Amino acid sequence: MHNIIIKKLEPVYGKDTKTVRTGTRVFGNIDKVNWMNVVNPPLSKEEIQVFEDEMETVFLEPYKYLLSLMNGSFLANLVRIAGQPKVGGLSDEEEYFQPFDLYSFQQLYASKKIPDSYFVFADSMDLGTIYAISEENRVLELHLRNKKVLRDLGTMDEWLDLLLEEAIRI
Template sequence: MHNIIMKKLEPVYGKDTKNVRTGTRVFGNIDKVNWMNVVNPPLSKEEIQVFEDEMETVFPEPYKYLLSLMNGSFLANLVRIAGQPKVGGLSDEEEYFQPFELKSFQQLYDSKKIPESYFVFADSMDLGTIYAINEENRVLELHLRNKKVLRDLGTMEEWLNLLLEEAVRID
C-alpha cells in the first residue's frame, strides 16, 4: 500500500503510526483511540467491481481511483471518506477504524437539492460540508444543510492533494 497517500503521511508522522491487523494504517495519535488519519487498505479492480455490483451502480472513475488508493478513510482529523467496510471477525479496534459504509452514507445525504448526477462520497462535520463528484468528474464541496455548491475543488487528485497538505500542515 505504498501509494501517494502513504508517501505523503509516512515522512511527517514517522513512528507516530500503527498498523491494524486488517491492513488499516493510522497516523498521528490524538488519544487512547483517536488518530489524525485513518487509511484503510485499497481495493483491487476485482473488489471494486464486486462493490459496484453490490451497490447496483457504476462508480465514477475518480471514486474508483480513490478506492484503488484507499477504501474509505478519515484524513486530517477532518474529512470522512466512505468505502466498503469488512464484515465479521473484527476486534473492537478494527471495527472502529472501518470505513463508513457508502450505501448508508449516500442515504444519509439523499436530497432533492443535490442533482442525481452527483456522486456523494465524503463529508466533514467540522466544516459543515459534503463532497460529491459531478458529471465532469470534478470534486465539489457542498454546504451540508442547503446543499449549495461552495466551490469546485478540481480533479480527485487535486482534491486529495489539498486534503493531504492539510493533514501534513496540522501535525
C-alpha cells in the first residue's frame, strides 16, 4: 500500500523533495536545512511491539495506526508528532530529521490537568496546542498552558486529513 501521507504530498511538492539515507522524506524546502514537511519511515507491527515494550505500555490503536504510516513527523511546518528515534550511526542531517522521542515528549507534557486516559503524542508551538488521543480514540486539541480541550478533531484519519489539507494549502 502506498503511504497516504506521501501520496498526498508528492503531487503538491513535485521535485521539491528529497529522501535521506534513513528513508525519511522531506517536502517543501524552506532554507538550507529546514523543510515544510518531514515524514519518517513507518514502523512495522514488530517494531511497534518493540517500541511498546520499551515504553512499557500498550499504545492506543490510533497511535499504532499513525506509526504504521510514519514514525513521527513534522507536518505543514506546524505540527510535531512524536515517535521512536533511531540511535547511533546517523549523519548530522539524519539526526536533525529524527522524530522527537515519545518518552521525552510525554514527560514534557505530563500534567495533573491532563486525564490519565489521554495519550499525548503531538504539539504545535505556533498554535500553542498539544494533541492527545482520548479513550474514545478521538484526537483532541488541548491548550498548551491550561490543558483544556479546545476541540475534538475527530478520528486519526480526520485529523491527518486536516493536517494534510494545511500542508497542501501552504
